[in-house]
Structure formats: structure tokens, C-alpha cells
Amino acid sequence: MIDHGLQHPVMVELLKKALVDEALASAPTDRSSTDTRIALQTGLHRKDVRRLREEPVPEGVAAPMVPMAANVVARWISEPRFLKADKTPLPLARTPRLGHPGEPDFPTLVAEVSRDVGARAVLDELLRMGVVSVSAEGMVLLKDTAFVPQEGLGDSFHFLAENVGDHLAAAAFNLSPDRQGPPLLEQSAFSSELSADQAQELQRAARRLWADVLQQFLMSATVAEQRSSSDSGPKQRVRFGVYFHQAISTPSLPAEAAQPARRHKKKPTS
Missing domain, CATH: 1.10.10 (Arc Repressor Mutant, subunit A)
Structure with missing residues (x-):
């Protein structure tokens, strides 16, 4: 702040x-x-x-295109038709004319998410945020398997608010005195006394693990959305996330060492 x-x-x-x-x-x-x-x-x-x-309700901190762009990336990394054999995202032709017959292209990807927004507008938004690049041959390349905007504080603050807000809401629900239902998933693992190199190695391992889990979860979420389409009851939303934090360890002092030293008056000796 x-x-x-x-x-x-x-x-x-x-x-x-x-x-x-x-x-x-x-x-x-x-x-x-x-x-x-x-x-x-x-x-x-x-x-x-x-x-x-x-007071009037303020407008959202994120542009309307941000959630749409995030949904496009989510489908790109979870739908098998848009993935290579090793489950990494396929390069997609910017237009059908630049692609090969039978191969998916970027407009097809966008249309499967929503037909209300044009593929060109979504591509421009992803380019603005630095999430994708376009090759000289007209292929759209996803730079990472996670939706991480590179530019625009408004976009970053939007995801900060959404992610941290739901994380805190899950923790608050679990601590609620009148909680209805089982506790929500809200756990973490930690390790200490690490060298800087080993801490970085754990961060790289965490990113690899998250990439696999994210892909599996999005595939399950796609099936769940399809099964929910015929349900006329109130709809629910979910958010499943992960975080990694790294900082210098502060050694904890023993209880007696944490107390300020007391000066004792000596009794006179006889």
C-alpha cells in the first residue's frame, strides 16, 4: 500500500x-x-x-475483457484439441486462412468460450498483457501455462483482489462459529533452514506441480460445467489456487532469551 x-x-x-x-x-x-x-x-x-x-457502486478495477481473456487461456491449456502430445499448448493460427485444414485456430478457441467477443479483440488484449506473442508466420503462441498479465496494474490488482479475497473467505468460513457444512480446503506446507539456491529449486518444483494440477482441474471443471448446464437450481462458483512465498528466515529465540534482562540487586554479604 x-x-x-x-x-x-x-x-x-x-x-x-x-x-x-x-x-x-x-x-x-x-x-x-x-x-x-x-x-x-x-x-x-x-x-x-x-x-x-x-455512495454509487464503483466500476470494477478490471476491464471487461480481462475475465474473457483468462477464460480463453484456461480453455487453451485444458482442452486436448488445443494441446500437443506432451500436454503443452499448441501454437494457433491467428486466422483460419493461416492455418492448416483440420487444425484448430485461435478464432475457433475464442468462439468456444464466447461468441459475444471477436477473436481480434481477445488477441489484442492478450498481447497488451504480454500473455501471448504472434510469430512472423501468424501463429499465436502462449508464453506461459498460467494467466499472468505482464502489464497494467489494474489487471494485476483485479486478480490480487479475487484470489486473496476468496482465500481469506475460505479461511473465515472455516473459523465461523455458525459454519454450515464441512471446512473448505485451506492448507499449506512449509520448509525452513534452506539455502537460497534450494529455496529457488523448491519454487521451480512448485510451479511444475501447479502446472500439472491446474491442467487436471480445468479439465474436470469443463466436465462439471457441462453437467451443470441442465440444472435449474442456484449456480455456485469455485476458485482453486496455490501460492508460494519465500523470505529470509528469522530465527526464533528461546522464551527466556526473548525477555529483557532483569537487573537483580545484590544483597550485602555479612
């Missing part, structure tokens, strides 16, 4: 807004969603509650 100029007054205002929004979302009935009840629940002044409730 310091790096991006988010100072204390702005942070406090964001927290106030989040408290009011959550109080409204958890209200049992509309009648109970009064300014007074929310003020008592959150500790905010009623004037702040009223002001924040009347």
Missing part, C-alpha cells in the same frame, strides 16, 4: 466501506438493515453509515 501511495485516510475509508457492505450482506432481512443497527454492529457513526450506503 505504501508502494502505491495508499495512505492511512484512504485505507480507513476503504475499511469503513467494507464493514458497511458486509453488514448489509449479512442482514437477515431488509427491515433490520437500518443505519442504527449497522452503526451498532460496526462501531461506525450513523452519518458515515448513511453516506457509505448512498
Whole structure:
């Protein structure tokens, strides 16, 4: 927050807004969603509650094309028709004319995700974010197996909010005193006392493992979406992620060493 100029007054205002929004979302009935009840629940002044409730909903931090572009990449790395024998993404012809008969092309990929957005618009967005490149022969190449925008803070903040938000929501659900249902998956593994080289090697191993898991999960998700299309009940959304953090180890001190040294007065000897 310091790096991006988010100072204390702005942070406090964001927290106030989040408290009011959550109080409204958890209200049992509309009648109970009064300014007074929310003020008592959150500790905010009623004037702040009223002001924040009347503020217009801001537009999303990400452009509408970002989720669409992410879905295209997800299908690219999970649909067997768009993969090589070793399960790496195939280069796709930018237009059908540049490809070979019977081989999938980029417009076909986009059309399978949505017919509301043209392939050229999606390609321009992926190029802008640095996710793909186009060869001199007109082949679209995916630079990585994960959707990682290289440019645009708005795009990066969008995924930060989505990923960290759902991660925290899963942890909060598991700690909820009135939780309904089994706990959600929210675990991690850790190792310490590593050299810098070995820590980097573990990061590379984690990326390899995630690439395999991501591909398997997306394939399962595609089947699940198809099976859910005929279900008329309320629809659910899921997010499955992974993270890796690396930092200098801070050795923990023994309990007695962590306490400040006490000076004892010596008793006079006889």
C-alpha cells in the first residue's frame, strides 16, 4: 500500500466501506438493515453509515475483457484439441486462412468460450498483457501455462483482489462459529533452514506441480460445467489456487532469551 501511495485516510475509508457492505450482506432481512443497527454492529457513526450506503457502486478495477481473456487461456491449456502430445499448448493460427485444414485456430478457441467477443479483440488484449506473442508466420503462441498479465496494474490488482479475497473467505468460513457444512480446503506446507539456491529449486518444483494440477482441474471443471448446464437450481462458483512465498528466515529465540534482562540487586554479604 505504501508502494502505491495508499495512505492511512484512504485505507480507513476503504475499511469503513467494507464493514458497511458486509453488514448489509449479512442482514437477515431488509427491515433490520437500518443505519442504527449497522452503526451498532460496526462501531461506525450513523452519518458515515448513511453516506457509505448512498455512495454509487464503483466500476470494477478490471476491464471487461480481462475475465474473457483468462477464460480463453484456461480453455487453451485444458482442452486436448488445443494441446500437443506432451500436454503443452499448441501454437494457433491467428486466422483460419493461416492455418492448416483440420487444425484448430485461435478464432475457433475464442468462439468456444464466447461468441459475444471477436477473436481480434481477445488477441489484442492478450498481447497488451504480454500473455501471448504472434510469430512472423501468424501463429499465436502462449508464453506461459498460467494467466499472468505482464502489464497494467489494474489487471494485476483485479486478480490480487479475487484470489486473496476468496482465500481469506475460505479461511473465515472455516473459523465461523455458525459454519454450515464441512471446512473448505485451506492448507499449506512449509520448509525452513534452506539455502537460497534450494529455496529457488523448491519454487521451480512448485510451479511444475501447479502446472500439472491446474491442467487436471480445468479439465474436470469443463466436465462439471457441462453437467451443470441442465440444472435449474442456484449456480455456485469455485476458485482453486496455490501460492508460494519465500523470505529470509528469522530465527526464533528461546522464551527466556526473548525477555529483557532483569537487573537483580545484590544483597550485602555479612
